[in-house]
Amino acid sequence: MENHDKAILAASARHPIVPLPKGQFYNYGTAGFRMKADLLEGISFRVGLLASLRSRKLNGQAIGVMITASHNPAADNGVKIVDPMGDMLEQDWERYATALVNAPSDDELVAVYNKLAAELKIDLIVPAKVIYGRDTRPSGHTLVTALVAGLAATGAEHVDYKLLTTPQLHYLVRATNSEGTPLSYGKVSEVGYYEKLAEAFVRALRGRRIDGTLVVDCANGVGGPKLSELLKYIPKDKVNFDVKVVNDDVLRPEVLNLECGADFVKTKQRAPPSPKQQPGIRCCSLDGDADRLIYYWIDPESGFVMLDGDRISSLAASFIGDLVESAGLKNDLRIGVVQTAYANGASTTYITQHLRLPVICTPTGVKHLHHVAQGFDIGVYFEANGHGTVLFSPDALSAFRNAEPQSPAQKDALDTLAALGDLINQTVGDAISDMLLVEVILAHKNWTLRDWAMTYADLPNRLVRVEVGDKDRFRTTDAERRLLHPAGAQDEIDQAVKKYKDARAFARASGTENACRVYAEAATRSEANELAERVAHIIERYGAQ
Numbered sequence: 376m377e378n379h380d381k382a383i384l385a386a387s388a389r390h391p392i393v394p395l396p397k398g399q400f401y402n403y404g405t406a407g408f409r410m411k412a413d414l415l416e417g418i419s420f421r422v423g424l425l426a427s428l429r430s431r432k433l434n435g436q437a438i439g440v441m442i443t444a445s446h447n448p449a450a451d452n453g454v455k456i457v458d459p460m461g462d463m464l465e466q467d468w469e470r471y472a473t474a475l476v477n478a479p480s481d482d483e484l485v486a487v488y489n490k491l492a493a494e495l496k497i498d499l500i501v502p503a504k505v506i507y508g509r510d511t512r513p514s515g516h517t518l519v520t521a522l523v524a525g526l527a528a529t530g531a532e533h534v535d536y537k538l539l540t541t542p543q544l545h546y547l548v549r550a551t552n553s554e555g556t557p558l559s560y561g562k563v564s565e566v567g568y569y570e571k572l573a574e575a576f577v578r579a580l581r582g583r584r585i586d587g588t589l590v591v592d593c594a595n596g597v598g599g600p601k602l603s604e605l606l607k608y609i610p611k612d613k614v615n616f617d618v619k620v621v622n623d624d625v626l627r628p629e630v631l632n633l634e635c636g637a638d639f640v641k642t643k644q645r646a647p648p649s650p651k652q653q654p655g656i657r658c659c660s661l662d663g664d665a666d667r668l669i670y671y672w673i674d675p676e677s678g679f680v681m682l683d684g685d686r687i688s689s690l691a692a693s694f695i696g697d698l699v700e701s702a703g704l705k706n707d708l709r710i711g712v713v714q715t716a717y718a719n720g721a722s723t724t725y726i727t728q729h730l731r732l733p734v735i736c737t738p739t740g741v742k743h744l745h746h747v748a749q750g751f752d753i754g755v756y757f758e759a760n761g762h763g764t765v766l767f768s769p770d771a772l773s774a775f776r777n778a779e780p781q782s783p784a785q786k787d788a789l790d791t792l793a794a795l796g797d798l799i800n801q802t803v804g805d806a807i808s809d810m811l812l813v814e815v816i817l818a819h820k821n822w823t824l825r826d827w828a829m830t831y832a833d834l835p836n837r838l839v840r841v842e843v844g845d846k847d848r849f850r851t852t853d854a855e856r857r858l859l860h861p862a863g864a865q866d867e868i869d870q871a872v873k874k875y876k877d878a879r880a881f882a883r884a885s886g887t888e889n890a891c892r893v894y895a896e897a898a899t900r901s902e903a904n905e906l907a908e909r910v911a912h913i914i915e916r917y918g919a920q
């Protein structure tokens with residue numbers, strides 16, 4: 376049996392883990408390990424060990440590692456693992472990642488590594504392959520060096536794709552593992568990603584015109600240069616796509632996500648102060664690693680109007696639902712929408728009552744939504760924050776290609792659906808791909824952002840963060856919409872909600888921060904605010920016990 380002990384020991388000494396205060400542990404959370412970058416070097420090294428094990432366990436299929444902290448401040452960074460099909464690391468393995476990272480010494484690290492290999496019956500002679508990329512954070516260099524040390528110590532083949540958006544890395548992982556098979560996902564290169572999206576974009580538009588300029592705020596992150604690169608692949612003689620890329624300064628790390636980007640726009644509910652936008656111009660924002668997307672415009676009368684993940688979800692569901700009907704596939708393919716409890720209630724009502732599509736609510740975190748969306752032939756999933764995609768089952772994709780059209784209209788619908796299958800990133804939410812999708816839909820419907828916003832009126836809502844002693848005491852059920860513990864808290868929330876019209880509220884422990892989040896919505900803004908405050912007080916009181 377191959378033995379990596381010596382190599383791991385030597386390399387681990389060069390990339391040590393920063394000990395945490397007694398009783399605290401590093402945790403593979405919703406988005407992998409994410410924290411201040413100076414705590415991450417040893418973690419990145421150990422993630423390299425895990426990625427090697429995972430690749431070997433899966434007979435040498437390529438595993439991805441992405442180094443990014445998304446919309447967090449520039450001083451943070453993160454490390455997360457991508458599974459062979461381009462989806463997130465299988466949940467069971469989060470525990471193994473946590474075990475490796477929390478091993479208190481180099482010797483114990485080697486012991487945990489060998490124990491995992493033995494327990495999981497991993498043959499350390501099988502070849503391993505890991506591919507990786509990073510966002511624009513300066514700390515990415517150190518973390519890549521540490522990751523590579525982990526991969527080298529365990530004898531894994533590795534490929535450095537350098538700067539990438541998170542969804543590009545997911546694309547490359549799936550493309551690598553499907554290369555040369557009938558299910559090939561595309562060329563195994565960054566250029567392959569651009570070619571695939573650009574070609575599918577032109578095909579999906581089917582000659583429709585895109586009106587006006589689109590201003591894209593790139594959060595001063597990796598999405599800026601990558602979007603500019605993609606635009607070069609869109610043939611000017613075929614599509615008139617007038618895009619103005621702004622906030623794309625990646626040379627000054629301190630401006631990353633600063634007063635711009637999708638998270639800023641969604642949480643502050645306003646446009647980035649810079650550059651100042653003309654009223655009426657169609658705008659959107661990506662986040663720091665380009666996997667979230669939010670649209671908005673400044674209305675000359677009502678001011679800032681935002682179209683978030685719920686809106687993108689209902690827009691996509693409505694468009695694709697109509698196409699499936701026109702294509703004559705309505706009885707063959709099951710379409711569904713997946714949301715979390717944070718989805719605006721008005722969007723849920725619109726999708727169920729107006730579009731007549733089923734909606735399933737899952738716990739927070741895209742891995743949950745992704746999994747449930749896979750249960751449909753066409754699964755549309757978005758978090759309200761703008762992270763999401765549309766998944767097509769193999770049956771759906773083959774129906775788009777192979778169904779016999781009975782009329783030109785049917786053929787047109789089938790061709791558009793087939794193009795969407797290529798345009799929409801099937802591995803993970805992808806802001807650039809989602810943006811092209813929105814532009815295609817608006818062009819087909821001949822809609823402005825105002826037309827899109829008119830489909831339904833959002834219920835006023837408020838999200839509050841509440842500091843508590845021990846957030847883990849707050850345990851939920853029913854897709855996080857009801858508290859099971861501490862006993863009594865849910866009854867009090869129910870009593871508060873009853874006092875308001877069309878109201879809904881819930882509280883849950885955050886999976887990414889040491890706090891609880893309270894969400895409330897109601898018929899008016901003041902009632903939504905008042906309800907949120909009441910529920911926040913309830914949580915504060917129980918949190919102090």
Ligand SMILES: CC(=O)N[C@H]1[C@@H](OP(=O)(O)O)O[C@H](CO)[C@@H](O)[C@@H]1O
Binds near residue numbers: 717740887
């Ligand atoms: C209300 C909210 O936006 N929660 C976010 C946030 O999770 P929390 O578990 O709520 O901290 O970060 C997650 C990872 O980015 C994202 O998936 C989720 O939507």
Ligand SMILES: [Mg+2]
Binds near residue numbers: 445662
């Ligand atoms: Mg992100």
